[in-house]
Amino acid sequence: MKNVTDFEDILIKKYGNKGTAARDKYDAESLAFRLGVMLKQARKDANLTQEELAEKTGTKKSYISRIERGLSDIQVSTYCKLIEIGLGKNLNISIA
Numbered sequence: 001m002k003n004v005t006d007f008e009d010i011l012i013k014k015y016g017n018k019g020t021a022a023r024d025k026y027d028a029e030s031l032a033f034r035l036g037v038m039l040k041q042a043r044k045d046a047n048l049t050q051e052e053l054a055e056k057t058g059t060k061k062s063y064i065s066r067i068e069r070g071l072s073d074i075q076v077s078t079y080c081k082l083i084e085i086g087l088g089k090n091l092n093i094s095i096a
Contacts, residue, residue, distance in 0.1 A: 033070030
């Protein structure tokens with residue numbers, strides 16, 4: 001099993017250890033991408049367009065689009081608003 005590399009080892013090789021500038025940037029962008037993918041799927045499951053979600057939450061379609069593409073750094077409170085008010089779902093966050 002010496003030749004087995006886990007994902008964390010790959011990230012360390014490419015971006016460095018957690019806490020370095022390059023790794024922090026990667027982690028932030030990765031999180032933004034994952035949140036965007038989850039929002040997009042939940043929106044589609046609710047049969048809403050980006051425009052409809054934006055109208056329900058007082059935001060703009062372009063903002064929803066940027067979030068879904070992982071291009072916007074989003075605050076937890078805003079994400080919660082999109083999920084709970086816009087989609088009528090509950091947002092659960094856990095620390096593992």
